[in-house]
Amino acid sequence: MAEFRMPSLGADMEAGTLVEWMVKPSDKVKRGDIVAVVETQKGAIEIEIFETGVIEKILVDIGTKVPVGTPLATLRTKVEAEAGVKEPAAPEAPAIMPPPIPKPAEAPPIAAALPEVSPLPGRLRASPAARQLAQAHGLDLTTITGSGAGGAIVLKDVEARLASMPSPPPKKPVIGLDLGAMRAAIAAAMARSKREIPHYYLQHQVDVTGCEAWLAERNAARPPQSRLLLGALAAKAVASALRRFPAFNGFWQNGKFEAAPAVHLGMAIAIRGGGLAAPAIHDADRLSCDELMAAMRDLVQRMRFGRIRSSEIADATITVSSLGERGVEALFGIIYPPQVAIVGFGKVVTRPWVVEGIIQPRSILTVTLSGDHRVSDGHAGALFLVEIDRLLQEPEKL
Amino acid sequence: MQQDQARPAPQETTYREAVRAAIRDAMQRDERVFLMGEDVGRYGGCYAVSKGLLAEFGPKRIRDTPLSESGFTGAGIGAAMAGMRPIVEVMTVNFSLLALDQILNNAASIRSMSGNQFGVPLVIRMATGAGRQLAAQHSHSLEGWYAHIPGIKVLAPATLEDARGMLWTALEDPDPVLIFENIMLYNMSGPLAADAGPVDIDKAAIRRAGRDISLITYGGSLFKTLEAATQLAAEGVEAEVVDLRSLRPLDDETIVASVRKTRRAVVIDEGWRSGSLAAEICMRLVEQAFFDLDAPLARVCSEEVPIPYPSHLEQAAIPQATKIVAAAKRVLGREG
Numbered sequence: 001m002a003e004f005r006m007p008s009l010g011a012d013m014e015a016g017t018l019v020e021w022m023v024k025p026s027d028k029v030k031r032g033d034i035v036a037v038v039e040t041q042k043g044a045i046e047i048e049i050f051e052t053g054v055i056e057k058i059l060v061d062i063g064t065k066v067p068v069g070t071p072l073a074t075l076r077t078k079v080e081a082e083a084g085v086k087e088p089a090a091p092e093a094p095a096i097m098p099p100p101i102p103k104p105a106e107a108p109p110i111a112a113a114l115p116e117v118s119p120l121p122g123r124l125r126a127s128p129a130a131r132q133l134a135q136a137h138g139l140d141l142t143t144i145t146g147s148g149a150g151g152a153i154v155l156k157d158v159e160a161r162l163a164s165m166p167s168p169p170p171k172k173p174v175i176g177l178d179l180g181a182m183r184a185a186i187a188a189a190m191a192r193s194k195r196e197i198p199h200y201y202l203q204h205q206v207d208v209t210g211c212e213a214w215l216a217e218r219n220a221a222r223p224p225q226s227r228l229l230l231g232a233l234a235a236k237a238v239a240s241a242l243r244r245f246p247a248f249n250g251f252w253q254n255g256k257f258e259a260a261p262a263v264h265l266g267m268a269i270a271i272r273g274g275g276l277a278a279p280a281i282h283d284a285d286r287l288s289c290d291e292l293m294a295a296m297r298d299l300v301q302r303m304r305f306g307r308i309r310s311s312e313i314a315d316a317t318i319t320v321s322s323l324g325e326r327g328v329e330a331l332f333g334i335i336y337p338p339q340v341a342i343v344g345f346g347k348v349v350t351r352p353w354v355v356e357g358i359i360q361p362r363s364i365l366t367v368t369l370s371g372d373h374r375v376s377d378g379h380a381g382a383l384f385l386v387e388i389d390r391l392l393q394e395p396e397k398l
Numbered sequence: 399m400q401q402d403q404a405r406p407a408p409q410e411t412t413y414r415e416a417v418r419a420a421i422r423d424a425m426q427r428d429e430r431v432f433l434m435g436e437d438v439g440r441y442g443g444c445y446a447v448s449k450g451l452l453a454e455f456g457p458k459r460i461r462d463t464p465l466s467e468s469g470f471t472g473a474g475i476g477a478a479m480a481g482m483r484p485i486v487e488v489m490t491v492n493f494s495l496l497a498l499d500q501i502l503n504n505a506a507s508i509r510s511m512s513g514n515q516f517g518v519p520l521v522i523r524m525a526t527g528a529g530r531q532l533a534a535q536h537s538h539s540l541e542g543w544y545a546h547i548p549g550i551k552v553l554a555p556a557t558l559e560d561a562r563g564m565l566w567t568a569l570e571d572p573d574p575v576l577i578f579e580n581i582m583l584y585n586m587s588g589p590l591a592a593d594a595g596p597v598d599i600d601k602a603a604i605r606r607a608g609r610d611i612s613l614i615t616y617g618g619s620l621f622k623t624l625e626a627a628t629q630l631a632a633e634g635v636e637a638e639v640v641d642l643r644s645l646r647p648l649d650d651e652t653i654v655a656s657v658r659k660t661r662r663a664v665v666i667d668e669g670w671r672s673g674s675l676a677a678e679i680c681m682r683l684v685e686q687a688f689f690d691l692d693a694p695l696a697r698v699c700s701e702e703v704p705i706p707y708p709s710h711l712e713q714a715a716i717p718q719a720t721k722i723v724a725a726a727k728r729v730l731g732r733e734g
Contacts, residue, residue, distance in 0.1 A: 129661055129692040148693055148731040155661060155692040 002051050003071040006060075009040055009313040010189070016040045017065040017142070018072065018122075027055045029075065034309065036072065041178070041185035043277065046309040053077040059121050065142040066122030126153035133158045182275045193337050197252075198373040201332050204385040206392055207355075208348060208365045214395040231322050232293040234345050234365070236398045237391040238320055239263045239285035239292075245384040247376040248341035248369075249317045257340060257375040266316025266336065267296060269303045278336060279308045280316035289398055323347055330366040340372035341381075343388070365392075408589035416558045416590055417447050417523075417579060420565035421485065423595070425455050428483055431569060434461040434470055435487030444489045445525055445584050471497035471522065475505050475574075478520035483569050488524040491540045491578065497522075505574040506549030520574045521565065527580040527618045527668055528716050534704035537712070539668040541578040541617070542675035545645040551575040552646040553599055554617040556583065558590040560643060563597030575599070578645075580618030580668075602649035604656065608636035611726050612656040614679055615666035616642035619717050623666050626722035637726060645675060653679065654686045661692035664725045666717050671699035693729045698722050 006016050020037035029035055030052040038045050053075040060072045126134070126141050130153045134141050141153055144161050148154035193199075211233055219227040242249040242263050250259040265284035270276055281287070281295045302308055321333050322345040329349055333342035346366040353362035367388055371381045391398060411419075424431045433448060439462040442449030452460040463470035467488055474486035488494045494501070505518045528537035545552045553568060553575060555561045561579070568575035605620065606627050615623040620641050627637040640656050642648065657663045663683060667676035676697040683695060701715045727733055 127661075127692040128689045132689045149728055149733070150731075152693070152731070154731065 001056065002053065002075050002077050004035065004049055004051070004073045004075060006038065006066050006068050006070045006072055007047060007310050007314070008068045009038075009045055009310055010185075013040055013068055015065050015067045015142075016045075018060050018062055019044060021058060021062065022046075023055050023073075025055050025057055029053060029055060037307075038310070039178075040313075041181040043178070043182065043275075043303075044307060045313055046307060048309060048311055049075075051075060051077055061123070064122045064124065070122050072122075124153070125150060127155060129155045130158045133162075137162055179271070179273050179275045182271075182277070186276055189336060190334050193334050197335050197337065197340075199335060199370050200373050200378050200381065202369045202371070202378060202381045202385055203330060203332075204367050204369075204382075204389060206365045206367055206389045207353060207362050208392055209363045211392055211395045212348075212363050228289055228293050230348065230365070231324065231345070232289050232296060233392065233395055233398055234322065234367075234388075235265055235267070235281075235284060235296070235320050236287070236289050236292050237388045238318070238343050239265050239287075240391055240398065241384055241387040242318065243285055244387060245380065247380055248371065248384055250340060250375075251317070251338040252340050252372060252375060253338050257372075260317035262317070264315045264317045266319035266339070267299055268319055268321035268333075269300055271303065277303060277308065277313070278316055278319045278321075279303060279312035282311070282315065289395075318343070320345070330368055332368050333370045335370055335372055340375045342370045344368040344370070406592035408591050410587060411558055411562075411590040412584065413558060413561050413579075413586045414445060414447055414584040416561035416594075417565070417584075418449070418451070419594075420562050421448065421451060422454070424483075424485070424566050424569055425451075425459060427566065428569070430481065430483040431485065432459040432461060432477075432482065433485045433487060434463055434474060436463055436465055436470075436489050436493075438462060438487050443487065445579075445581065447579075447584070448487070467493050467497035468500055471500040472504065474520050474522070475500060475508075475518050478518045478574075479508065479516050484520055485565070485569070486520065486522045488522060490536060490538075490581070491524050491526040492536050492538050494522075494524055494540070501544070501550070501574070501576070502547055506547050509573060510549060517572045518574045519569070519572050521568045521577060522574065523565075523577045523579060525581045525584075526578045527582055528700070528705045528712055529582045529618070531707060531709055531712060533707040537705035539670075539700065541576075541645055542667065542669040542673075542678075544576050544578075545648075545675055545678075547646070549573065550646065551599065551644065553577045554643060554645055555579065556617050556620040556641055556643070557605075558586070558588050559594055560597060562590060562594045564599050564643075566596040567599045571599070578617060582618045586621075600644055600647065600649065602643055602652040603641045604638060604652070605641045606637065606639040608638035608660065610636045610638075610660055611662040611664065611730060612638045612640055612653075612660045613664050613666060613722065613726065614640045614642065614653060614656075616645060617668070619666045619668050622717055622719045623722055625719040626726065629719060629723050630726055633727075633732075635726065635730060635732070642679075648679065648682065650682055650686065654683065657683050657687050658690045661690055662695075662729050663691075664696045664698060664722065664729060666698045666722055668700055668716055670702050671697060672702060674699050693731070696725045696729050698725050 016038040019039045023035045029049050031050055033049050034046045035049045036047045038047050056074040056076050058073050060066055124141055144153050144157050146153035147157050211230060215228055246259040249263055262283050263285040264280040264282050266278035266280050268278045279299055318339055319336050319342040323331055325347055327347040330346040331344040333344045335342050348363050348365050350361050351364040352359050367385055369381045369385050421433060437444055438448045439452040439460045471486055474484040477484045505520060509517045526541055527539050541552055553564050555564045613623045623639050627639050630637045638656050638660055665676035665679045667674050669675055676699055680695045698717045698721050703715055705715055706712050
């Protein structure tokens with residue numbers, strides 16, 4: 001029997017609210033299947049399962065907020081299912097039954113005055129009176145610490161919360177993207193980054209005139225929705241460059257750097273209304289530019305609907321942030337912990353540029369690197385940016 | 399407390415004497431009243447309640463019966479139907495099981511089955527409860543069973559005033575009334591107004607007011623519960639003590655009003671826990687006050703064993719103030 005638990009979707013996540021079950025008991029699941037949707041500060045995340053088997057029991061109801069690590073469901077793993085592990089088989093009855101031996105001993109349990117019933121995992125313990133008052137004021141009980149028996153939320157806990165609140169009650173909890181919560185998550189992660197990570201910053205201007213020409217040619221015959229954009233080339237160049245510069249791809253954890261075995265490129269995506277997230281494109285270095293473009297489009301689309309998978313949120317090994325056409329020339333990013341680097345792409349601008357001794361108008365893209373000085377130095381960072389430049393000079397090989 | 403000058407001074411009285419005074423008063427008020435039961439005459443009653451009454455009222459009105467609960471309870475039912483106002487004393491609730499057929503199938507049913515042509519204005523008194531080392535067969539608290547039966551009323555006088563006052567009101571009732579006197583109360587002594595008289599038999603009483611938790615009980619457990627409330631008060635918990643007085647019908651109004659105020663309740667019932675009167679009260683609270691509740695309901699009942707003979711085990715088996723305090727604190731989330 002395996003347990004499917006509330007995953008940690010980032011170091012700052014403490015709890016998540018289950019908003020949807022995609023499976024029910026006795027459904028077969030395999031590794032990678034999306035089995036549930038969980039609401040976090042980062043929005044609604046589709047949660048994948050990492051074991052293959054049969055869902056046995058759902059342990060957490062929809063709408064329940066549970067801490068990271070709480071079992072959400074149990075499943076019989078593939079091995080158990082094949083072995084038919086279910087209940088120990090009853091021994092074969094002997095031909096002649098011995099007379100039943102009277103059992104004198106089994107004294108009925110003497111119930112305590114207040115039987116201790118352990119709470120269902122993740123089920124909120126709150127008294128009816130507390131629930132009613134909280135509901136009347138649109139209060140989210142999951143934000144209240146209980147002081148009653150067994151940690152239950154009782155009336156006075158709700159009253160205390162109400163007394164401590166400014167007069168207008170908070171809006172009801174939002175299912176989907178909660179920009180307020182997302183802002184809080186960004187604040188926590190960025191403050192932690194600036195507190196803990198000694199950033200260094202490098203800037204390099206890349207002539208992408210060749211890229212643009214190549215793209216114009218490639219896109220000439222394509223409808224707008226399948227056109228390749230410079231952003232995909234830039235992302236691919238970063239992913240490819242990381243193969244030679246693993247010190248920028250991985251996590252700083254427990255006081256040391258661990259290089260990631262694969263390149264999962266986190267794409268910073270701005271959300272209307274002020275949100276920001278950086279879900280990952282898995283194995284970006286192995287994707288063709290077209291595949292990468294499709295993945296980016298898909299990610300942006302799903303991000304806007306608030307539907308991002310758990311692995312996408314937690315797995316990014318480096319972040320790429322592109323300001324695009326409406327931005328400015330350069331941006332210097334803040335590393336998203338526990339990652340160790342963020343690459344920034346500014347807006348492409350036309351600049352007078354000296355090519356082979358002649359001043360020409362060229363399309364210039366400013367690439368920046370914010371690196372974690374605990375892991376890498378400016379020298380390595382410079383070589384990394386130059387490698388990105390080199391790769392972008394040969395878009396056809398990307 | 400200031401004494402009302404017009405009223406005679408209270409007399410120090412035992413519960414036993416209060417019941418006897420009630421019987422004497424009823425005999426004097428109404429010629430149709432008579433007392434019948436095992437050893438109520440020459441012996442003066444198993445618990446000495448009727449001592450002296452034979453000499454005062456004579457053998458026609460204080461009648462010793464054979465050891466046949468079914469027989470004399472049935473005779474009482476017949477007498478009541480024929481216009482008398484009998485008081486049948488069953489020595490203890492344990493022996494009332496032999497009269498259960500008469501009580502349930504006749505006394506409780508005849509008004510309904512006769513289309514309201516006959517009623518049974520009968521009072522059956524019996525002793526109940528554990529605590530005197532009378533062992534498993536003589537220590538039952540089965541009043542909750544009787545409270546299950548429609549067609550009768552079930553009373554549990556706990557105070558001197560109720561011991562003195564419930565009988566006459568019960569005799570005036572047109573239907574059977576069972577009065578359960580807890581054996582541990584007979585020796586209880588206290589001041590009782592010399593002019594104490596009939597009291598109502600359909601209302602619960604608040605014996606102690608409080609805002610934090612309702613302790614709901616009756617009969618012999620009342621004083622353990624009041625003791626528990628005193629202990630709780632020392633720890634800053636103001637418990638309200640509700641004395642049910644009538645187990646059937648239950649005074650939902652008073653019970654629910656108390657719990658709606660305190661939002662928490664412990665029911666103390668000397669009956670066994672499973673299928674108990676405490677269970678019924680808890681369910682009514684859930685039905686009528688669910689959204690007012692701020693904690694799980696709790697019960698202190700007798701342990702689910704035949705009541706043991708050894709004193710320490712007997713005391714451990716039945717509700718005690720310490721258990722009530724512990725249950726109340728659990729409900730209040732103030733364990734440990």
